[in-house]
Amino acid sequence: MGKAFRTYKSEFHRFGRWFGLPLKPAEENWVLRNISFEIPAGSAIGIVGQNGAGKSTLLKMITGTLQPTEGNITINGRIAAILELGMGFNPELTGRQNVCHAAGLMGFSPEQINLAMPDIENFAEIGEYFDQAVRTYSSGMQVRVAFATATAWRPEILMALFEFQTAM
Structure with missing residues (x-):
């Protein structure tokens, strides 16, 4: 390939x-x-x-x-991927709205998303920020919401990209 x-x-x-x-x-x-x-x-x-x-x-x-x-x-198998920080989250939408959008793009129905939402919210552990615009999140908060979304339906394959800078 x-x-x-x-x-x-x-x-x-x-x-x-x-x-x-x-x-x-x-x-x-x-x-x-x-x-x-x-x-x-x-x-x-x-x-x-x-x-x-x-x-x-x-x-x-x-x-x-x-x-x-x-x-x-x-x-x-079914793949869930976190290839970019925030999985393409819209910074103007809330964490909850971005979860709905990302999960919809992953092929899940509104009913499936609503059923999984409490688990996603609990796993992300960002409290009241979940209903605030993602632009107010730290990078760690964005990653937690992205990871909680990607793993909410137990994929057979999880792909995650983490880039690290090394000092010269």
Whole structure:
């Protein structure tokens, strides 16, 4: 499996590729190439590498938010992912509203979300902030709400991306 990011001479060329026209990109930058692995059930793995090595790209392809340029990905189980701090939370919405939105995007019905909401709220442990705008949250509070949302329905596969800066 691999992923290339491509630039085209014009937007018309990019658009034409979507419809199968045989137009070559002006530039092709392969971020990942010839990647192949299996992860047995019950395993925990870590992906380590320098900035720009393709770690986030790989995780986004595994979760389906980005498609590989070549090859395919086979997943056996439901995935929950925390790839970005706050899972794309809207800073103007409350934690509760963002949970509804994120869980809806994960494919859960309003009834399922309402049933899980008390557990999500309790697990996040942010008290009255849960009903305040996310822009007032610390980064730790955002992560707790995101994690509580992602794990509320016990996924078979949990993907989490944590980036750390090291001192030189």
